[in-house]
Amino acid sequence: MATEGLQENETLASLKNESESLKNKLEEERAKLHDVELHQVADRVEALGQFVMKTRRTLKGHGNKVLCMDWCKDKRRIVSSSQDGKVIVWDAFTTNKEHAVTMPCTWVMACAYAPSGCAVACGGLDNKCSVYPLTFDKNENMAAKKKSVAMHTNYLSACSFTNSDMQILTASGDGTCALWDVESGQLLQSFHGHAADVLCLDLAPSETGNTFVSGGCDKKAMVWDMRSGQCIQSFETHESDINSVRYYPSGDAFASGSDDASCRLYDLRADREVAIYSKESIIFGASSVDFSLSGRLLFAGYNDYTINVWDVLKGTRVSILFGHENRVSTLRVSPDGTAFCSGSWDHTLRVSAGVLVSVHILKT
């Protein structure tokens, strides 16, 4: 990846040294403008009360670990994929299964709903990302109309449509991310820079920019320019694999969940990590994170079967939710923020919703 053109007098050690010293300089520069902590700025914000969240729907139908899920823009349908190769489209509100496809591979780790709601993308151990147009026509075999879009040299870990059904962004165990044209399968742009498996990605909700963030087994979160393929920002503060990245709804920050049992918030304008969400009692990795609509809450699913809800601004844990009987592997808040869906190795998906019961007024 980055080892092309080693000069005779450059050894691996000297390159590492140069990298280290530049990294230290970068940390120094970043620190110069760090004049306040997030929770200090958030002092004036009211503390949150108690949340009462309940599982409102349990979706049963997968025969093995649920690995990934995504919401449809209609706010009630979802697509989910599992270890046994099945991809299911549900109306989560009625719990009806509307479509099902069996992939020719196991470990379908990535799935995504197209913006139109008329197609889904998925992939995993087949190293590919395929797009299936959805149809209710009983005479049509969904697998027959499938389009093979992305080709990686290792497993597909994440995928997402951009602003239309025509483009897909993928992340892979081969250490790269890539942007593809769905119709032709053409590679539009590739993104090199991670030193290990890339596990997750998220597209920025910004108004003009074309950027996205990715997280990998090299403990790095990297922000990319979709147009040039360049890495424009990089953050390396986690102590283990980054399993999930998600933008703060304004697009000015993003959160990450890692095997080091912490979630963190990175501010893109200040160019630094600004919060760590961790607790001594949380000792298992966070597999999946997502924000509530306003960005005030961060929902995180963990490998100890729980979901922790964090106050993003104050840095405290607001709530812990039980229910799953194995690892929570995937979690997404619905497009209108009314609920969140969690998928687990216990073969089920759960849609949960709730209310803030009371607000404590801080006495100044």
Place this chain on the structure above:
Amino acid sequence: MFFKNGHFIEALVMEMQDPNAGIKMQTQRLVITAIPHAMTGSDILAWLMNRLQISDEEAQNLGNQVVQHGYIYPLQEPKNLLLRPDGSLYRFQTPYFWPTQHWPAEETDYAIYLAKKNIRKKGILEDYEKENYNALNKKINHKWDFIVMQAKEQYRAGKERKKGDRFVFECQERAYWLVHRPPPGVPDVLDYGLNRFTDPNIVQIIFNQQSLMRSRVKSSVSLGGIVKYSEQYLKHDPIMSGCLPSNPWLTDDTKFWELNMPLVETPTKLRVERWTFNFRELIRDPRGRQDFQLFLRKEFSGENLGFWEACEDLKYGDQSKVKEKAEEVYKTFLAPGARRWINIDGKTMDITVKGLQNPHRYVLDAAQTHIYMLMKKDSYGRYMKSPIFKETMNKAIVPEVTKVNESKFTFSKRYWKSSPSPVILRQQEEEAKAKAATNAPMDITQVMSKLDRRNQLKQEPEKKA
């Protein structure tokens, strides 16, 4: 593959064993044997709750994880590993049997363990253990003499130990195998999923001079922005503030979704309020964009939004249509005398026209940004003050709270209203379009009115934005 978060659990377990601050242990009598360093489930739970300041539910979950991973084992014979919140007895597992030890749990060892168990008391094997045993017998049959010999030898050596020691060792071993060969239905805690790979030798020089020189903002400024955003959207966040008439997932009433359809005729007040937050909210909401387009047409700058939409379509559309779309955009918006000519500065026009000689997805970026900024900084402000917006805001509704009928079995599937799939909706749209296209007479009048409009526009160029 190895157990990743072992160091976290081990640190916790070490604290639990601390002679001063750890869990109090005692010698306990089990039947006629005295077992040293035993503790009760309830004591373990209490210690976790106190030390980590967590609820009993959270402590129970954490305790279960510690036991399931084999760091603490039960003394009374359980079918599986759980932390019982009562007087059940537990002990700390010897580090030899910790899951972080890198030697794998071999089939041969498991076979020996099962054979030994069988010798100790015939018929004691669980059903799943019997199955495993028979399967192993078939698979590694060539080693069976060795296995039986080892089992007998270990059993004999065990009998020579003190009763207490023997009992403890049996419990330790049993717990170890419950972790490494879980019974059916119990999650396999050592299942780590797919293998991940890191090459420590790959050096990344991504920290280059560019990232050093990158412009940064003071934390107080950017963090202030983050806090402000979540405050602004607080009322719009259903989990934080609820939603009107009600959250469909909580009341099973879908009215909220019906009132917020993409192109609903009368939007809600909250939705219209969001359009006032920033230009992006307005333009990304199909209903907002529709309203804004209406306003732009009145100002004779509707082509700006049309151009912006065409640029989005080029950027995110089918790659094979890029050239064709770029040409269409040039003809419609940029060429001298174009039907929907957009007003951009000379420099940007030059760059764009030159770029169009070799069109690519981003060829219109400069022009698109210019037009976007124009709409954002100019038209948007005027739209907010316009009669069109004011009327939309006045007509916007505030739904009444749905009173939940307590007697209705809301958890019953019968009451969960289904909705047409986007696939069906698209089909219907396409059918409607096809029908409209075959309706010839109406079509001509539409074309005629369009021509009239165009002539009108051509006569009033000075009114353009």
